Amino acid sequence: MPQLGLLPRRTWAALLSQLLRPPHSACIPAVGCHSQGTRDLSPEQMVVREKILDMVVSCFKRHGAKGLDTPAFELKETLTEKYEENSGLIYDLKDQGGELLSLRYDLTVPFARYLAMNKLKKMKRYQVGKVWRRESPTIVQGRYREFCQCDFDIAGQFDPMIPDAECLKIICEILSGLQLGDFLIKVNDRRIVDGMFAVCGVPESKFRAICASMDKLDKMSWRDVRHEMVAKKGLSPEVADRIGEYAQCHGGISLIEQMFQDPRLSQNKQALEGLGDLKLLFEYLTLFGIAEKICFDLSLARGLDYYTGVIYEAVLLQTPTQIGEEPLNVGSVAAGGRYDELVAMFDPKGHKVPCVGLSIGVERIFSIVEQRMKTSFKKVRTTETQVFVATPQKNFLRERLKLIAELWNAGIKAEMLYKNDPKLLTQLHYCENTGIPLVVIIGEQEQKEGVIKLRSVASRKEVAIKRENLVAEIQKRLSES
Amino acid sequence: MPQLGLLPRRTWAALLSQLLRPPHSACIPAVGCHSQGTRDLSPEQMVVREKILDMVVSCFKRHGAKGLDTPAFELKETLTEKYEENSGLIYDLKDQGGELLSLRYDLTVPFARYLAMNKLKKMKRYQVGKVWRRESPTIVQGRYREFCQCDFDIAGQFDPMIPDAECLKIICEILSGLQLGDFLIKVNDRRIVDGMFAVCGVPESKFRAICASMDKLDKMSWRDVRHEMVAKKGLSPEVADRIGEYAQCHGGISLIEQMFQDPRLSQNKQALEGLGDLKLLFEYLTLFGIAEKICFDLSLARGLDYYTGVIYEAVLLQTPTQIGEEPLNVGSVAAGGRYDELVAMFDPKGHKVPCVGLSIGVERIFSIVEQRMKTSFKKVRTTETQVFVATPQKNFLRERLKLIAELWNAGIKAEMLYKNDPKLLTQLHYCENTGIPLVVIIGEQEQKEGVIKLRSVASRKEVAIKRENLVAEIQKRLSES
Numbered sequence: 032m033p034q035l036g037l038l039p040r041r042t043w044a045a046l047l048s049q050l051l052r053p054p055h056s057a058c059i060p061a062v063g064c065h066s067q068g069t070r071d072l073s074p075e076q077m078v079v080r081e082k083i084l085d086m087v088v089s090c091f092k093r094h095g096a097k098g099l100d101t102p103a104f105e106l107k108e109t110l111t112e113k114y115e116e117n118s119g120l121i122y123d124l125k126d127q128g129g130e131l132l133s134l135r136y137d138l139t140v141p142f143a144r145y146l147a148m149n150k151l152k153k154m155k156r157y158q159v160g161k162v163w164r165r166e167s168p169t170i171v172q173g174r175y176r177e178f179c180q181c182d183f184d185i186a187g188q189f190d191p192m193i194p195d196a197e198c199l200k201i202i203c204e205i206l207s208g209l210q211l212g213d214f215l216i217k218v219n220d221r222r223i224v225d226g227m228f229a230v231c232g233v234p235e236s237k238f239r240a241i242c243a244s245m246d247k248l249d250k251m252s253w254r255d256v257r258h259e260m261v262a263k264k265g266l267s268p269e270v271a272d273r274i275g276e277y278a279q280c281h282g283g284i285s286l287i288e289q290m291f292q293d294p295r296l297s298q299n300k301q302a303l304e305g306l307g308d309l310k311l312l313f314e315y316l317t318l319f320g321i322a323e324k325i326c327f328d329l330s331l332a333r334g335l336d337y338y339t340g341v342i343y344e345a346v347l348l349q350t351p352t353q354i355g356e357e358p359l360n361v362g363s364v365a366a367g368g369r370y371d372e373l374v375a376m377f378d379p380k381g382h383k384v385p386c387v388g389l390s391i392g393v394e395r396i397f398s399i400v401e402q403r404m405k406t407s408f409k410k411v412r413t414t415e416t417q418v419f420v421a422t423p424q425k426n427f428l429r430e431r432l433k434l435i436a437e438l439w440n441a442g443i444k445a446e447m448l449y450k451n452d453p454k455l456l457t458q459l460h461y462c463e464n465t466g467i468p469l470v471v472i473i474g475e476q477e478q479k480e481g482v483i484k485l486r487s488v489a490s491r492k493e494v495a496i497k498r499e500n501l502v503a504e505i506q507k508r509l510s511e512s
Numbered sequence: 513m514p515q516l517g518l519l520p521r522r523t524w525a526a527l528l529s530q531l532l533r534p535p536h537s538a539c540i541p542a543v544g545c546h547s548q549g550t551r552d553l554s555p556e557q558m559v560v561r562e563k564i565l566d567m568v569v570s571c572f573k574r575h576g577a578k579g580l581d582t583p584a585f586e587l588k589e590t591l592t593e594k595y596e597e598n599s600g601l602i603y604d605l606k607d608q609g610g611e612l613l614s615l616r617y618d619l620t621v622p623f624a625r626y627l628a629m630n631k632l633k634k635m636k637r638y639q640v641g642k643v644w645r646r647e648s649p650t651i652v653q654g655r656y657r658e659f660c661q662c663d664f665d666i667a668g669q670f671d672p673m674i675p676d677a678e679c680l681k682i683i684c685e686i687l688s689g690l691q692l693g694d695f696l697i698k699v700n701d702r703r704i705v706d707g708m709f710a711v712c713g714v715p716e717s718k719f720r721a722i723c724a725s726m727d728k729l730d731k732m733s734w735r736d737v738r739h740e741m742v743a744k745k746g747l748s749p750e751v752a753d754r755i756g757e758y759a760q761c762h763g764g765i766s767l768i769e770q771m772f773q774d775p776r777l778s779q780n781k782q783a784l785e786g787l788g789d790l791k792l793l794f795e796y797l798t799l800f801g802i803a804e805k806i807c808f809d810l811s812l813a814r815g816l817d818y819y820t821g822v823i824y825e826a827v828l829l830q831t832p833t834q835i836g837e838e839p840l841n842v843g844s845v846a847a848g849g850r851y852d853e854l855v856a857m858f859d860p861k862g863h864k865v866p867c868v869g870l871s872i873g874v875e876r877i878f879s880i881v882e883q884r885m886k887t888s889f890k891k892v893r894t895t896e897t898q899v900f901v902a903t904p905q906k907n908f909l910r911e912r913l914k915l916i917a918e919l920w921n922a923g924i925k926a927e928m929l930y931k932n933d934p935k936l937l938t939q940l941h942y943c944e945n946t947g948i949p950l951v952v953i954i955g956e957q958e959q960k961e962g963v964i965k966l967r968s969v970a971s972r973k974e975v976a977i978k979r980e981n982l983v984a985e986i987q988k989r990l991s992e993s
Contacts, residue, residue, distance in 0.1 A: 063628035063858030069583035077579035095927035097894040098558035102550035102658050123606040177583050189930035318913040413578045432799040446576035449670035
């Protein structure tokens, strides 16, 4: 692999993406297939997503957030110099005359651009939307080139650590609410990371590059990360080893106290500021009753360039495994941090608007829940239809049409077969297959008597109901179930 | 203008887009602005959208549709040859190695691609999502380069006109439900359009081009459309005049009967098929109780290439005007039709899957509702917060944090100020400004007595409640309101 590593980034990426080409793109060229690393979401998947997103958004709203939407593409210049090493993953639009555009890479940079453009000094907002990254599509790990992000951010100058603590509370509420099993939120502070680099002897010019290497610790061993730091980023082995010692440290409030006493770290002003804030943060987290879910972890670095203070990342401690369920490596399921300088980059006068926020890794959560449903063999209903309009006789299309319009007009979710003369069995099978609970049956006999038959699909019981009472009776049954 | 019209399309488009550059893009380069023809959606706009989209989607679900999502970009070849004259409006992605990609132009082509790719022979699906078109941004008319579409489609081989009638029923339910004022759905059939062209003497090679001209009749006068047909598309004036006679015809079922008797049209097999289907359609629409909303209009052509049968377009008859409200030209608010050949274009063996569907012009509907709210001076709440946690004293941050966590854990939507010692007046003003109905107040006195004050913002009445009963009392109040 080292030889491959020496190839120019784009060649290497192209090669890798060939190797990892997902199976579904092996379709006949020029006829119906979608682009590599993207996918359609089937009705079954949409049902799962809708539930999870509803839950996430309702938590954001519970914390007083406003909704916001920004365009899928931004001016290319808006995105440049925000993502350091990852900027090669940005999708650019073709120059078709006019401005140079790129697809958004996250929802944070557009939010910062929005605040600056509208001269907003404070805002608590959430945003749910797709972002695009030209990653090598290692589909196995649930990484796609198009994926959904759910962000919550608090912008504004406030007293320290109050909004930061709320962000961690939100992550806890969402992960607990979704019942994904036990989880842990690793917390650190960029100032502690930088202070640690400084006291270990990392030259300042290498801070961001070494930070990016350290960020890989959740996917690579320390041995490999150390190798990258030394061989690729030119760090001396002694400096790397000093970092390695710190990177092993993780714990609770006592570790913060310990670091305050650390002979080297306590000499660094930045690190002390970070430690002071973390101490306050832990105090608030204790009041929120979530301190036991939080772990101060000196190895946490976060890849993105724009963080300036507290950073955090939530990981599932164990994928809930049931019999027959394949283990699914999902890694981080939520992350975020403080970025106090980003908005100023978009303001002509450089006015600062401090921000802190979080992003829920919903794609990974979708994968887990989908996997769980697959192994539970529970059939998911992909429609919400409550009533089916059927007939046992020929030439009853017109009656069915009149009847179903009546149901629709009353707000009842109803379906019928688009056939002139369907067989009754076909109609009843359709209800069983799609999980429709009630059937209204109209035929000659019923028409003569001025009634309709109402059938429960589950019990197969039928009762005759006066035509004019039908809607009321259905509504009664539906409200009871 | 004729000289400009002779410029190559792209030059002309670039020039026009310069002229029409919307005011908000006049921001300082390289600092916070978004790309031309796109826009951010503010929290106020998001509230309106959420309500409208909920209403539209719940109608789609009432008719038994399943959800689907497709990627924002497709392989470029998926989109080529689907949009005839408009293909210049497709956004391409830059070639960064790998496949050639384009942003989707509508939701219909991706749906057809999905059906073919998954070999699905029938499906009733809805999709809500953004699409992108490089139009000259004439923002005044509510046209953006990024906009939301809401589509409902029925794929499958069924008995004639049953799904088609349901599509028109859905449009009626949505437009009535949104209370946008009176509306009308124009209906025609591509086979009648083509038959009419044939009997008028249009050469078959010019059918689609003349169809595209006729589609402009809602924006241009017949005089101008005729000029385009003759001067630009090379039609003889007599043929154009014959088309003009038909294009004036609109009416109900009686017009269908009249056209059956038309000496020229009745000689055309295609036209007769179309007329036969329209007759059946009107019968079903009568059973659905919506026939009076439908108008057979021989001038309706629909620009898109893929329609093969019934086509329709809903227009608001009159923008609801209140005093002070600016008139808003919104044109068509829903449209669709039958496209029986599109899926086959993506199937390696060319298997057909007949489809019919509709698209709700939600952007235009958003504009109308937003405009209406502006003139009504009604303040829109952009958050849903139910309770605010306040204190009249200093050093009560910790008590507030404990209290608010309790509320969040009980599912109550709650906020507090992110300050150590905010003034009581500031806190109460915040509630009044953002419309929060209830305030919980904790101070020294309350703490001593083991109570909390619960204040109604509207009535300014305060009552003391035992600390342990607070959540229950709040939930009681909220369920009553």
